[in-house]
Amino acid sequence: MxxxxxxxxxxxxxxxxxxxxxxxxxxxxxxGQRVAVxxxxxxxxxxxxxxLAASSNVDRYTQNGDAALSQAQMADSALSNxxxxxxxxxxxxxxxxxxxxxxxxxxxxxxxxxxxxSGVVSQANVKSNGVGLFSGTAxxxxxxxxxSTSPDGYTYQGNSGVNQTTIxxxxxxxxxxxxxxxxxxxxxxxxxxxxxxxxxxxxxxTSDIADATAAVSSAITNVSQQRxxxxxxxxxxxxxxxxxxxxxxxxxxxxQALTGIDTATAITNLTQxxxxxxxxxxxxxxxxxxxxxxxLK
Amino acid sequence: MVGLNxxxxxxxxxxxxxxAGLEVANNNIANAxxxxxxRQIVSLSSAxxxxxxxxxxxxxxxxxxxxxxxxxxxxxxxxxxxxxASLTAQNTxxxxxxxxxxxxxxxxxxxxxxxxxxLSALSTSPSDPSARQAVLTDANQLxxxxxxxxxxxxxxxxxxxxxxxxxxxxxxxxxxxIASLNGQLASVTGGQDGGALEDQRDSLTTQLAQLVGISSxxxxxxxxxxxxxxxxLVVGSTAYALQVTTASDGTAHVLDAxxxxxxxxxxxxxxxxxxxxxxxxxxGLSQQLDAxxxxxxxxxxxxxxxxxxxSGTPGxxxxxxxxxxxxxxxxxxxxxxxxxxxxxxxxxxxNSSGNLQALLAVQTSALSSGANPTDSxxxxxxxxxxxxxxxxxxxxxxxxxxxxxTTQQSxxxxxxxxxxxxxxxxxxxxxxxxxxxxxxxxxxYTVLMNMTTGAL
Numbered sequence: 146m147x148x149x150x151x152x153x154x155x156x157x158x159x160x161x162x163x164x165x166x167x168x169x170x171x172x173x174x175x176x177g178q179r180v181a182v183x184x185x186x187x188x189x190x191x192x193x194x195x196x197l198a199a200s201s202n203v204d205r206y207t208q209n210g211d212a213a214l215s216q217a218q219m220a221d222s223a224l225s226n227x228x229x230x231x232x233x234x235x236x237x238x239x240x241x242x243x244x245x246x247x248x249x250x251x252x253x254x255x256x257x258x259x260x261x262x263s264g265v266v267s268q269a270n271v272k273s274n275g276v277g278l279f280s281g282t283a284x285x286x287x288x289x290x291x292x293s294t295s296p297d298g299y300t301y302q303g304n305s306g307v308n309q310t311t312i313x314x315x316x317x318x319x320x321x322x323x324x325x326x327x328x329x330x331x332x333x334x335x336x337x338x339x340x341x342x343x344x345x346x347x348x349x350x351t352s353d354i355a356d357a358t359a360a361v362s363s364a365i366t367n368v369s370q371q372r373x374x375x376x377x378x379x380x381x382x383x384x385x386x387x388x389x390x391x392x393x394x395x396x397x398x399x400x401q402a403l404t405g406i407d408t409a410t411a412i413t414n415l416t417q418x419x420x421x422x423x424x425x426x427x428x429x430x431x432x433x434x435x436x437x438x439x440x441l442k
Numbered sequence: 443m444v445g446l447n448x449x450x451x452x453x454x455x456x457x458x459x460x461x462a463g464l465e466v467a468n469n470n471i472a473n474a475x476x477x478x479x480x481r482q483i484v485s486l487s488s489a490x491x492x493x494x495x496x497x498x499x500x501x502x503x504x505x506x507x508x509x510x511x512x513x514x515x516x517x518x519x520x521x522x523x524x525x526x527a528s529l530t531a532q533n534t535x536x537x538x539x540x541x542x543x544x545x546x547x548x549x550x551x552x553x554x555x556x557x558x559x560x561l562s563a564l565s566t567s568p569s570d571p572s573a574r575q576a577v578l579t580d581a582n583q584l585x586x587x588x589x590x591x592x593x594x595x596x597x598x599x600x601x602x603x604x605x606x607x608x609x610x611x612x613x614x615x616x617x618x619x620i621a622s623l624n625g626q627l628a629s630v631t632g633g634q635d636g637g638a639l640e641d642q643r644d645s646l647t648t649q650l651a652q653l654v655g656i657s658s659x660x661x662x663x664x665x666x667x668x669x670x671x672x673x674x675l676v677v678g679s680t681a682y683a684l685q686v687t688t689a690s691d692g693t694a695h696v697l698d699a700x701x702x703x704x705x706x707x708x709x710x711x712x713x714x715x716x717x718x719x720x721x722x723x724x725x726g727l728s729q730q731l732d733a734x735x736x737x738x739x740x741x742x743x744x745x746x747x748x749x750x751x752x753s754g755t756p757g758x759x760x761x762x763x764x765x766x767x768x769x770x771x772x773x774x775x776x777x778x779x780x781x782x783x784x785x786x787x788x789x790x791x792x793n794s795s796g797n798l799q800a801l802l803a804v805q806t807s808a809l810s811s812g813a814n815p816t817d818s819x820x821x822x823x824x825x826x827x828x829x830x831x832x833x834x835x836x837x838x839x840x841x842x843x844x845x846x847x848t849t850q851q852s853x854x855x856x857x858x859x860x861x862x863x864x865x866x867x868x869x870x871x872x873x874x875x876x877x878x879x880x881x882x883x884x885x886x887y888t889v890l891m892n893m894t895t896g897a898l
Contacts, residue, residue: 149849150858158845182540183827184834190544191824194551198816201555205562212566276569276793284569284792306788308795310565311802320566404546437860441867 156429163422170418174411180404189403196403200396202314207389210312210382213320217382220278221375223268224327224368227335230268231365234261234339238358241346248349255346262339266291266299269328269336279324282306288324289336298340301325312385318378322371333367334360446890450883452501456876459486459504463869466507470857471866473638478645480509480855482637508635512854513660516644519851520651520658522844524710527652529837531605531715532723535598536830539727542594543826550591550734551819553584558805561798564786568795569752574781581760581776588735592772595728602720606694609653609713610686616650617667617681624665625679650675655710671707673698693720723829728769730825734818736770737809739763745804749785749797757785757797 149155173179183190240246241254269279270287280288280303292300303324309317328335338360345353463484473479485505490497546552557580560573567573623643627636636643647667650656655670667676674682682699689695695705696713706721708714739761746757760783764773778784788796806814813821 147853147858149852150856150861151852154852155845155849182537182544182830183823184536184540184830185827187824187827187831190827191820193546194820194823195816197546198551198555201552201559205559209562209566212563216566274567274570276567280793282568282787282789282791282794282796304791306791306794306796308565308568308793309799310795311562437863441863 152432156425156433159425160422160429163418163425167415167418167422170411170414173406174408174415177406177408177411178404179406186404193400193403196396196400200393200400203389203392203396206312206316207386207393209310210318210386210389213310213312213318214379214382216273216278216320217375217378219271219273220321221372221379223271223278224372224375227265227268228365228368228372230261230265231335231339231361231368234258234342234361235358235365237261238342238346238354238361241342242351242354242358244351251346251349251354255343258339258343258346262298262336262343265328265335265339269324277303277324278321279303279327281321281323281325282308289328296340297329297334297337299329299336301329312382313389316385318381322374327368327371330367333363333365335364335368338364446883446886448500450880453876453879453883455489455501455503457873457880459484459502460869460873460876462504462507464866464873467862467865467869471859471862474857474859474862478641478648479638479857480511480641480644481857482507482509506635507637509637509641510855511641511644512851515847515851515854516648517658519844519847520648520656521710522840522847523648523651524655524714526837526840526844527712528655528710528715528718529833529840531602531712532719532833533830533837535602535716535719535724536826536833538598538601539594539724539826540830543591543823548587550584550587551816551823553580553587554738554805554815554819556580557584558802561784561801564784565795565798568786568798569793571781574752574784574786576781577784578776578778578781581778585761585774585776588731588771588774591731592728592769595724595731596769596772599720599724599728602716602724603692603694605712605716606696606720607686609711609716610684610696613650613653613675613713614681614683616646616653617676617683620646620650620667620676621679621681624676628679651711653711654708654713669704669707670709671704673702673704673707727822727826727829728771730818730822732770733811734771734809734815734822735774736763737811737818738804738815739770739774741804741807741809741815742801745797745800746785748800750787750790750794751785752782752787752792754787754790754792758783760784 172181180186180189180193237254237258241251241258246254266289269289271278277285277288283302283304283306285302288303289299289301291298301324305323305325307323308320310320311317329337338357341360342354342357345357463486466482466484470481484507487503487505489500489503491500492498543549557577560576560580563573564570564577620643623639623646627639627643630636630639647656647658650667656667656675657670658668659666665676665678666674668674673684675684676682684699685697685701686694687697695703696708696717698704705717708717740763742761743759746760749757751757759777762775762777763770766773785797785801787794805816808814809818811818
């Protein structure tokens, strides 16, 4: 039984193999990736793509939450100002209903209530990036414009549309409350009651002033209820954001586990590949030059 | 007893026989590195005859030399060579495709994610022009990613196609050479070994096996090579050329000598591998990519139609699919020219984002292929990876197996310098000894001659 006398071919195949392993391990160490192309590990490559898509969604949910949060906080702050203004109007109205007031005094109080009304309207027309917070989904310049023909004194130019934004898989929050629901709601009409109070103070009838002041108090109740909605939205977004930041971490770990390689493993692979390659080279150096002719003289 | 003359003739025959051994050893050493060369050994036998019922030795007979080769092993090597070459051709194409689809932060999957992410941003600022423009840019980027994917697949198919043409030309060259060698070998008289000529023919046959899977039948009178499905390549000293024609879709088809289309019948060799990858592996992947492009575009267009754009008019198509024969993935384009065309609104009002749900639902709803766009793309990448990894694993195993067979062949037929050196010494010593015998016999002649002259 002869053995293959041609060692150089076997050795060169062996050297190619160890060199290939060496190259692969260097590449893995340099890139930190075990899976460079899909054929390295088809299942892991596909699962990694799905995980990356989920990460992209989580990033988007976080950003949506931030935007919705900022809008909700701005709207809530406007409503807080509105309540302060309305509270001041109640104080003015109570004073105006006092029988000791004369018409000049009432006229002065009426002017102050008028200025409260203007302040409230400018809050109702507040905008974020040029878009009204209380216009529904209509794109109009102002949510409320003065209209002497309207009993409320103002006409609502917006609509009752509500936008929603997604802050989680299957989780959405509303991003706005329509202005008519807050400011001209029949259950507590902010603009209507203030207009009514101004008219009553100008007319001087004490019972009218008292009725108007009571209407303004109802309006305060309505606005407070609407603020609860915004507070709820803010809470929901904050809770969701802390869940999302955990999700980001776990998705990143998942991706690392699927296609990444940790430094310790990569270095071990590299060392093994280097050792194997050196061994083949040493064997070749020992074996190749020897032949019978060296020994015959 | 053969007498002095008989002994002299035995010695001179011995000289010739040992010299033949030296010649063969010399030839082997000269061809130590010749690829495909099978070492030769001399055939010496002891000559004897029967005289009056007694066996009489008559020295050595030189019977010629034979090459040490194992034809069965050669057949196995040819078959394995065909397998390896076929897998190599497939591996080259699939490696190219795998690299093209290896992107994770770029490519179709990433572009789909970015598109839906920027669409979702419109929920809190539906009328922001730069936010709308971002979505349009993303749609264009996705179309580009589809183009690149389609281009990678068609480029690999084109390379395979060119390989078909060039391989057939090489096959025809080889079959000519083999046929002419068959002609020369046919004149070698019966029983004799073909020697180096036969080695050459075996080597050419292995080269042919690398190009296309073959089967060979070896009868002395007409050695026959055919493709594995039986189309003749070489019969005796006649070569049958294959022809290449271009079909209407631009692909190269292979015809046998009678003009029959045998493209689908090749197995093995570079030709078989190139045809497999061009006609079955890559088209399967292209179909999946095209299905994803067309179903995705249709779903987005339908979602557009259920809403209103920034001017309050009903939404129009976001993507155009090609109407000509070009593939959907290669020809998909964005139909909208401005971000205002994105149908975000559900009722025509300028700040509504009510239709976004319909648009975003495309990301999570199953397309008609059964999976949502992200999963469909992940499945495509899985298939590309699996095709590549299967071929690459088989190639590694086949290469190792071929290496084993080649080593075995080399053990049988390879020239060992050490062995030939030993043979040189052996035959040289025997030659020297035979020459010494002749010289001794010459002295004996001299003694004999001197016996009958002078000193008596």
